[in-house]
Amino acid sequence: MHNTLLTIITFIFVFGILVFVHELGHFFFAKKSGVLVREFSIGMGPKLVAFRRGTTSYTIRILPVGGYVRMAGAQEDESDELQPGTMVTIQTNAANEVIRLNASQKKQTLFQGIPVQISEVDLVDGLWIKGYENGDETEIKTFNVNHDATIIEADGTEVQIAPKDVQFQSAKLWQRALINFAGSLNNFILAIVVFAIIGLLQGFVPSNSTTLGHIVDNSVAQKAGLKEGDAIQKVADQPVKNWTELQTMLQSRPGKETKLVVKQGSMTKQITLTPATIKSNGQKFGQIGVQQVVKRNISDRLLYGFSGAYTTAANVLHALANLFHGGFSLNKLGGPVAIFANTEQAAKAGFISVLLLLAFLSINIGIVNLLPIPALDGGKLLLNFVEAIRRKPLSEDKENMVQIAGFIFLMLLMFAVTFNDVIRYFIK
Structure with missing residues (x-):
C-alpha cells in the first residue's frame, strides 16, 4: 500500500512538472505575441480548482495525464457561439456595455444581472448581443459587449471572450x-x-567517451579480458566515437559473436565476445558488463x-x-x-x-x-x-x-x- x-x-x-513546463x-x-490565453489547465476532465488572474483563468482538472493552454481562436479553443433561444444573464457597466455574460447551466447569479433570451450574437467582430430582455418578446434589444468582457461557460469556468484582434490567427x-x-x-x-x-x-x-570504467565481476567483458581504462574503437567493424554509440551497438547484438577493436595502453588489439541477452519490456538487449568512466569536478x-x-x-x-x-x-x-x-x-x-x-x-x-x-x-x-x-x-x-x-x-x-x-x- x-x-x-x-x-x-x-x-x-513527474507528470505534473512535465505538463506544466510544456504548457x-x-x-x-x-502572451508575448499578444494572443489571449483564455485558460491554462493542468490535468484533463472536470475541473477541481479554478481562479482568474488578469485575462487568464487557471484550472486544475481531475485527470493528471495532460493539460492545455487554451488560446483564443486556436484549434483547442471552444466556440462561444450562443444559439438563438439560449437564456443568459448579462451584467453591464456604467456605459451600458456587457462586461460579464453567464451562459452556465449551474446556479450562478450575476449582481444586478439582466436575463436575456439570445436572438443573435457576435463576440468576435462586432461585439454585440441581440435578444429579448426579461422575457419581453415585443422588442429585440441590442447590447454592446466590452472588448474585455468575460463569459461563464457551461461548466462554470469563467473566461474572457475572444475578439478577432487577440486570436491566435491574428x-x-x-x-x-x-x-x-x-x-x-x-x-x-x-x-x-x-x-x-x-x-x-x-x-x-x-563520461561519454568509449573508455571503460568499472568492469563487473564475472561479466562477459571480464571473461573476454577487457580492463578498466581500455578504449573501444570499433564494434563489429563499425567505428564508435562515444559511449552512446558503443552502448547502442552492443545492445543491438544480444547473443551474437562480436569483434571489438580495443586500445589497451599503447597497444591496439582485437577481442571477440558474445554479449549476454537481457530481456526488458518484451525486448532483447545485449550486455557485456561494463560501466562508464565518471567525472567529479x-x-x-x-x-x-x-x-x-x-x-x-x-x-x-x-x-x-x-x-x-x-x-x-x-x-x-x-x-x-x-x-x-x-x-x-x-x-x-x-x-x-x-x-x-x-x-x-x-x-x-x-x-x-x-x-x-x-x-x-x-x-x-x-x-x-x-x-x-x-x-x-x-x-x-x-x-x-x-x-x-x-x-x-x-x-x-x-x-x-x-x-x-x-x-x-x-x-x-
Whole structure:
C-alpha cells in the first residue's frame, strides 16, 4: 500500500512538472505575441480548482495525464457561439456595455444581472448581443459587449471572450510558429536543468567517451579480458566515437559473436565476445558488463546538464529511427501505463532515479511533440511551413480535417499502446 501511494504521488509529481513546463512555454510566447490565453489547465476532465488572474483563468482538472493552454481562436479553443433561444444573464457597466455574460447551466447569479433570451450574437467582430430582455418578446434589444468582457461557460469556468484582434490567427506567422515550438523548447530546457541538478546532487557524472570504467565481476567483458581504462574503437567493424554509440551497438547484438577493436595502453588489439541477452519490456538487449568512466569536478557536473540532455536526445532519436526496424511492434512504444510502471521502479530506487526519469521523459516528450503528425506541435509547425511556402494558410475546413484525422490517429494509437502496456506490465 505504501509503495503504491509513493508511486502515485511520484507519477503525479513527474507528470505534473512535465505538463506544466510544456504548457508554460506555449503560454509565455502566446502572451508575448499578444494572443489571449483564455485558460491554462493542468490535468484533463472536470475541473477541481479554478481562479482568474488578469485575462487568464487557471484550472486544475481531475485527470493528471495532460493539460492545455487554451488560446483564443486556436484549434483547442471552444466556440462561444450562443444559439438563438439560449437564456443568459448579462451584467453591464456604467456605459451600458456587457462586461460579464453567464451562459452556465449551474446556479450562478450575476449582481444586478439582466436575463436575456439570445436572438443573435457576435463576440468576435462586432461585439454585440441581440435578444429579448426579461422575457419581453415585443422588442429585440441590442447590447454592446466590452472588448474585455468575460463569459461563464457551461461548466462554470469563467473566461474572457475572444475578439478577432487577440486570436491566435491574428498573430504573425513567425510568432505562431514560435508558440507551437515553445512547449518542446521548454521541455529541453527542463531536461538540461534537471541533468545539471543530478550532477550536483550525486557528486559525479558519467563520461561519454568509449573508455571503460568499472568492469563487473564475472561479466562477459571480464571473461573476454577487457580492463578498466581500455578504449573501444570499433564494434563489429563499425567505428564508435562515444559511449552512446558503443552502448547502442552492443545492445543491438544480444547473443551474437562480436569483434571489438580495443586500445589497451599503447597497444591496439582485437577481442571477440558474445554479449549476454537481457530481456526488458518484451525486448532483447545485449550486455557485456561494463560501466562508464565518471567525472567529479564541479564544471563537468554542471555541464552534465547539456551532455546528459544531448546523450538522451540522441538515444531517443535512435529509438525513433529504429521504430520500424525489424518490424513494427507496440512493445517499442509506451504510454501512461508504461510511464507509471517505470515511475514505480524509479520511486523505489530513490530521488536521483526519479530525476533521471523526469529528464528522460522531458526530452522524450519534447522530441515526440515535434514529429510532423497533425494534432501534435510538429504537425502545427508543418502547417506553418506550408503557409510560409503558399504565402497563405490552408482553409479552415481543410486545416480542421487534417487536425481531426491526426487526433483520431493519435487516439487509436494511444488506445492500442495502453492496452498493450496493461498486458505487458500487469497480466503477463
